Amino acid sequence: MERIVVTRDVMEDPAGPPPPGPRPYTNPYLAGVGLGLVLLAAFVLVGRGLGASGAFNSLVAWLTSLVAPDYAKDNPFLGNYLNGDDHPLKAWLVFELVGVAIGALVSGLLARRVVRTIERGPRISIAGRLALAFLGGALMAFGAAIARGCTSGQALTGGAMLNLGSWVFMLALFAGAYATAWFLRKEWR
Amino acid sequence: MMAPFYKLGAFGDETALLIAFLVGIGFGFFLERAGFGSARKLVAQFYLRDLAVFKVMFSAIVTAMLGLTYLAWAGYLDLSLVYLVPTFWVAQLVGGLLLGIGFVVGGYCPGTSIAATATGRFDGLVYVAGFAVGTLGFAIASPLFDGLLGAGELGPTTLPQALGVPYGVIVFAVVVLAVAGFAGATWIERKMAARDAAAVTR
Numbered sequence: 371m372e373r374i375v376v377t378r379d380v381m382e383d384p385a386g387p388p389p390p391g392p393r394p395y396t397n398p399y400l401a402g403v404g405l406g407l408v409l410l411a412a413f414v415l416v417g418r419g420l421g422a423s424g425a426f427n428s429l430v431a432w433l434t435s436l437v438a439p440d441y442a443k444d445n446p447f448l449g450n451y452l453n454g455d456d457h458p459l460k461a462w463l464v465f466e467l468v469g470v471a472i473g474a475l476v477s478g479l480l481a482r483r484v485v486r487t488i489e490r491g492p493r494i495s496i497a498g499r500l501a502l503a504f505l506g507g508a509l510m511a512f513g514a515a516i517a518r519g520c521t522s523g524q525a526l527t528g529g530a531m532l533n534l535g536s537w538v539f540m541l542a543l544f545a546g547a548y549a550t551a552w553f554l555r556k557e558w559r
Numbered sequence: 560m561m562a563p564f565y566k567l568g569a570f571g572d573e574t575a576l577l578i579a580f581l582v583g584i585g586f587g588f589f590l591e592r593a594g595f596g597s598a599r600k601l602v603a604q605f606y607l608r609d610l611a612v613f614k615v616m617f618s619a620i621v622t623a624m625l626g627l628t629y630l631a632w633a634g635y636l637d638l639s640l641v642y643l644v645p646t647f648w649v650a651q652l653v654g655g656l657l658l659g660i661g662f663v664v665g666g667y668c669p670g671t672s673i674a675a676t677a678t679g680r681f682d683g684l685v686y687v688a689g690f691a692v693g694t695l696g697f698a699i700a701s702p703l704f705d706g707l708l709g710a711g712e713l714g715p716t717t718l719p720q721a722l723g724v725p726y727g728v729i730v731f732a733v734v735v736l737a738v739a740g741f742a743g744a745t746w747i748e749r750k751m752a753a754r755d756a757a758a759v760t761r
Contacts, residue, residue, distance in 0.1 A: 395600070398611040399741070401593035402618025408585035409619060410626035415578050417563030418642045420586055422670035423690075430694040447701040462579045467673055469583020470590070474674035477591035486679045489598035489666060503598075503682040506665015507672065507689025508696065510658050514669065515697045516707060517654020518644055521668040522586075524651070526616060528644055530623035532729055534716040535646030539655035546659020551605040554663050558602050 393481040409530060418462070419527025423514035425467035427451050432458035447515065491558040502557055562636040587674055596674040598666030598682060605663055607751050610744035617737040628730050649711030665689065 395401075412419055431451035435442035435458065442448045452458055478484040490499035514520040517539050519528070525543060528536020561567070565575050593615045594600040603609035630636035662668055665686045667675055672690065675683025697704070719726045 395594035395611075396592040398593060398614035399618045401589050402615040403622045404589040404592065405586070405615065406619035406622025406626070408582055408589060409623040411585070412578075412582045413623065413627055413641050414562045414630065414636060415564050415582075416575050417566040417640050420582070420670075422668070422673065426669060426690055426694055430691055430698065433691075434695065434698070445698050445701065446705075447698040460576070462575065465576045465579035466583035466586070467670075469580040469585075470587035470670060470673045471677040473584035473587025473589075474591040474596055474677040475587075476584070477588045478596060478678035481592075483591070483596070484678045486681065488682045489675070489680055490682065491599070499682055500685045503665050503667075503685040504689035504692075506661045506663075506667070507686040507691075508693030509661035509664060510668065511690045511693025512697050513654045513657030513661055515654070515694065515701075516704065517651045517658065518647070520658060520670070521662075522670040524644065524655075526619060529616070529620040530627065531641065531643055532624065532718040532726075532733070533643055533646065534713065534718055534721045535644060535648055535651040537718060538646075538648045539651040539658075542652045542655025543659040543662070546656035547605045547662045548659075550660045550663040551602075555606070557664075558599065558666075559606060 390482070392483045392485075395481075405526075406530070409526060413530075416462070419523065419531070420466065421463045421519065421523035421527065422467060422470070423511070423520040424523065425461070425463040426511070427515075428458050428461045428464050491556065493559070494557050499557065502554075560634065560637050562630065563640050566640040567637075586670070587677070590671055590674045591678060595671045596678040596680065596683070598675065598680070601668075601671060602663060602666055607747050608755075610748055613744050614741060617740060621734055621737050624730060624733060628726070643715040643717070646713040646716045647709065647711050648713060650708055651711070653707060653710075 396404075409420055427448075428451045431442060431448040434445075434448055435452055443452050451461070475484065488496055488499060490496070494502075510520065517524055519536075519539075521543070524533075524536045524539045527533075529540055561569075564570060565578075590596065594611060595615070600609060601612055604612035627636065627638060627641070631638040658668070665672075667683060667686045669690055672683045672686040676687055713721075717726075718724075719729045722729070
């Protein structure tokens with residue numbers, strides 16, 4: 371049987387610039403190993419893992435303390451982030467999350483993936499998608515506060531540490547997400 | 560025993576903050592590399608079209624877990640000095656469910672919303688605003704959550720302690736489960752791709 375050999379377009383200069391548009395994402399296992407080594411570095415260097423929601427808590431505690439300092443200090447949740455004499459934003463997770471923004475931007479720029487866009491499925495309006503993005507954020511703020519962490523601090527960090535509560539959390543997270551997906555298929559599919 | 564360096568006094572708070580910033584850059588870089596600045600890519604996990612969330616998460620967990628295990632066995636790292644979030648299993652179950660629901664509704668989790676915002680996704684920024692407002696809302700309502708926050712308290716507990724099984728056995732089991740999960744995830748992706756292709760031709 372004759373084999374069909376597909377060759378590159380001979381007109382294309384192999385040393386020329388790559389085609390415009392976003393580059394494909396990194397292999398998930400490779401990206402995961404990279405992420406795991408970053409997490410391991412945090413464990414070894416400072417004795418703690420990654421996080422995200424904690425930085426939001428510090429930011430909200432600081433903003434609230436600007437408007438209502440006494441209320442913020444006495445609040446059982448925000449007060450946790452206003453202890454000590456240091457500025458509330460002088461916190462490990464705040465510095466880490468600023469780094470996350472820069473690291474993501476660098477990676478995105480290198481791969482031509484920085485675009486002004488709104489991620490949504492083909493069947494939902496922009497207003498609808500933005501309303502759900504806001505609602506989802508607010509829901510997750512409650513979830514992260516109750517669980518004492520989010521996907522970074524609980525699932526990833528606690529997962530690697532074999533933390534009992536984190537594994538309970540992780541299973542619940544996947545269960546909650548799969549149970550919700552069908553109801554929101556119009557947002558995404 | 561040399562690590563964790565900060566806990567053993569090798570450097571001070573200011574250096575720790577610099578490391579936080581550098582570690583964050585690495586974290587954000589690999590999140591974006593994996594495609595986690597895109598809500599559609601993230602949420603495809605829950606429609607079984609692209610299981611990268613599972614693959615990336617478990618490759619990262621296995622990598623860091625094996626690293627911790629070997630460094631501890633080699634006597635290089637004192638695992639008891641690495642901070643372990645205390646277990647409140649009821650609170651973590653309820654919080655995890657809420658986060659799972661919110662993940663599909665909002666399209667991101669807190670860390671990935673920052674990666675999305677940094678790479679131009681306006682819905683990522685709106686998610687960030689929602690998370691901030693939600694945090695304030697939780698703070699205002701927090702006296703109501705006292706009972707739930709303390710529910711299922713077991714203190715800092717690891718899976719090996721809870722199950723009464725040696726640490727190495729759990730490590731091995733997690734590796735086996737992850738590898739089986741990777742194979743299963745790829746099988747599901749292929750199956751769904753074939754189904755979608757058949758639906759288009761029909």
